[in-house]
Amino acid sequence: MPSPDNVMDKLVSLAKRRGFVFQSSEIYGGLGSVWDYGPLGVELKKNIKERWWRAMVHERDDIEGLDAAILMHPKVWEASGHVAGFTDPLVDCKQCKNRFRADDPRIKGTPGQPDAQCPVCGMKGTLTAPRLFNLMFKTFMGPVEEDAAVIYLRPETAQGIYVNYLNVLQASRQKVPFGIAQIGKAFRNEITPGNFIFRTREFEQMEMQFFVKPGTDLEWFEFWKAQRMQWVQGLGLHAEKLRFHQHAKDELAHYAKDAYDIQYEFPFGWQEFEGIHNRTDFDLSRHQQHSGKKLEYVDTATNERFVPYIVETSAGADRTTLVVLADAYHEEEVSGEKRVVMRFHPALAPIKAAVFPLVNKDGMPELARRIYDDVRRHVNVFYDDGGSIGRRYRRQDEAGTPFGITIDGQSTQDQTVTVRDRDTLLQDRVAADRLVAYLTEQLKG
Numbered sequence: 001m002p003s004p005d006n007v008m009d010k011l012v013s014l015a016k017r018r019g020f021v022f023q024s025s026e027i028y029g030g031l032g033s034v035w036d037y038g039p040l041g042v043e044l045k046k047n048i049k050e051r052w053w054r055a056m057v058h059e060r061d062d063i064e065g066l067d068a069a070i071l072m073h074p075k076v077w078e079a080s081g082h083v084a085g086f087t088d089p090l091v092d093c094k095q096c097k098n099r100f101r102a103d104d105p106r107i108k109g110t111p112g113q114p115d116a117q118c119p120v121c122g123m124k125g126t127l128t129a130p131r132l133f134n135l136m137f138k139t140f141m142g143p144v145e146e147d148a149a150v151i152y153l154r155p156e157t158a159q160g161i162y163v164n165y166l167n168v169l170q171a172s173r174q175k176v177p178f179g180i181a182q183i184g185k186a187f188r189n190e191i192t193p194g195n196f197i198f199r200t201r202e203f204e205q206m207e208m209q210f211f212v213k214p215g216t217d218l219e220w221f222e223f224w225k226a227q228r229m230q231w232v233q234g235l236g237l238h239a240e241k242l243r244f245h246q247h248a249k250d251e252l253a254h255y256a257k258d259a260y261d262i263q264y265e266f267p268f269g270w271q272e273f274e275g276i277h278n279r280t281d282f283d284l285s286r287h288q289q290h291s292g293k294k295l296e297y298v299d300t301a302t303n304e305r306f307v308p309y310i311v312e313t314s315a316g317a318d319r320t321t322l323v324v325l326a327d328a329y330h331e332e333e334v335s336g337e338k339r340v341v342m343r344f345h346p347a348l349a350p351i352k353a354a355v356f357p358l359v360n361k362d363g364m365p366e367l368a369r370r371i372y373d374d375v376r377r378h379v380n381v382f383y384d385d386g387g388s389i390g391r392r393y394r395r396q397d398e399a400g401t402p403f404g405i406t407i408d409g410q411s412t413q414d415q416t417v418t419v420r421d422r423d424t425l426l427q428d429r430v431a432a433d434r435l436v437a438y439l440t441e442q443l444k445g
């Protein structure tokens with residue numbers, strides 16, 4: 001068995017080689033824990049986000065979409081508790097200038113005391129006492145860099161939904177219970193980021209906030225827990241690598257009454273990539289207090305007034321992409337040769353089919369081009385005439401392309417092509433004019 005680190009190394013290396021994920025600003029030595037999605041990565045992530053949006057917005061009549069700005073009024077973050085509470089205790093080494101979390105297990109002794117030893121330079125007595133460090137990225141709005149002009153890059157997308165809750169409610173004529181969904185970037189100045197795109201300083205969230213009548217929150221919490229696990233399972237992941245983890249009392253965030261993570265067994269262990277949280281009326285009550293605006297809901301049928309409770313489903317788009325990448329990675333032996341194959345669910349695969357003329361002569365490239373032009377109007381397809389057919393298959397296996405369409409000598413005679421299945425390696429002979437229908441059928445779901 002390859003070691004877990006080894007599996008991550010291989011995945012990171014494949015991600016770069018095939019154009020899924022690159023390190024940010026690599027030619028300058030990279031920027032810590034910031035990553036860029038390449039040609040295949042952007043398609044994969046987009047397919048995941050679109051699947052989420054379809055399930056959460058288009059297929060439901062009680063959820064509306066929103067795209068709120070990253071920059072928000074600074075008072076939002078006072079109301080949400082992020083200015084005061086979104087902090088980690090950190091210690092600095094006065095000698096080597098490195099910064100650590102106060103609970104870093106590598107630190108020996110008590111930071112701030114002469115016995116404490118820096119885990120990097122090894123000096124004793126150079127670590128400061130813990131100081132609180134806010135995880136929000138700060139910047140300045142307008143031309144003057146002064147305290148009054150400080151604003152933040154949002155550390156979560158949820159607040160953009162809360163401050164728009166009444167706008168959406170009124171504009172959409174929804175009634176409680178209803179939800180607002182959003183996909184967008186958020187930023188956290190993490191001190192110990194890592195594990196590739198698992199914990200990054202810039203990341204994308206897929207969040208849905210569901211507004212319910214107090215007292216019905218437990219029911220809705222169970223409903224959304226089940227829905228989200230079902231959606232995750234629908235990504236075609238190994239079932240034994242998925243589980244729920246309930247937050248213990250001491251793990252619960254200050255706003256949460258109950259919280260479950262959906263965890264995946266990554267090569268580096270079980271970790272969360274989505275959370276379902278019962279946030280109670282904490283958020284809307286706080287915004288009501290801080291803004292001075294009433295955020296009550298009035299039930300027109302019963303004339304009841306209440307501040308809705310919120311059940312949140314919050315998924316990381318990057319983490320879900322990492323789950324899909326890690327789960328798809330397979331090494332196997334095919335007729336004595338090692339094959340690396342990304343077994344993506346066909347609906348998530350960045351490229352659905354590749355078109356190969358067997359050789360670049362005898363009318364094969366012309367027919368292959370015609371087929372390529374036809375198929376590309378329906379699905380994302382790739383044309384490759386470089387190198388041996390075996391090498392071309394292997395490149396598409398690493399890209400996770402479900403189907404390889406080969407135009408061979410017989411094709412120019414009878415207008416049929418072979419379609420190779422990425423997983424079974426079986427080949428079907430299909431009439432060229434039936435190819436689109438064949439692929440559409442195979443890619444369903």
Ligand SMILES: [Zn+2]
Nearest residue numbers: 093096118121
């Ligand atoms: Zn040091």
